[in-house]
Amino acid sequence: MPAFPTAAPATSTWQSEAACRELPTELFFPVGHGPRAQAQARRAKDICGSCRVRPDCLGYAMAANMQYGVFGGLAEDERRELRRRSRAGYGGGGGPLEESA
Ligand code: SF4
Numbered sequence: 001m002p003a004f005p006t007a008a009p010a011t012s013t014w015q016s017e018a019a020c021r022e023l024p025t026e027l028f029f030p031v032g033h034g035p036r037a038q039a040q041a042r043r044a045k046d047i048c049g050s051c052r053v054r055p056d057c058l059g060y061a062m063a064a065n066m067q068y069g070v071f072g073g074l075a076e077d078e079r080r081e082l083r084r085r086s087r088a089g090y091g092g093g094g095g096p097l098e099e100s101a
Helices: 035-049 054-064 076-088 096-100
Strands: none
């Protein structure tokens, strides 16, 4: 499972349905914040956009507090913002965290 090189539980069945399962792991881990990294992140997010297990992936990344990479269509800074909003009570119903629960 390329997008989950170290922390995904081996028993996760949702990973077998991941749109990224046969793609290079590096694609989901842009380095830096320059134009090249931003383009890479956009490409990864595009793939996530068509992934049927996106809520599971995002829920996993949030629960595991993944500090790097694109998971569930969100980069690390976007997941931090989602976490901050959720803690502040702005998450609203039906968001990605709720969908993956
Ligand atoms: S949401 Fe993105 S990173 Fe997560 S499994 Fe799907 S394609 Fe991979």
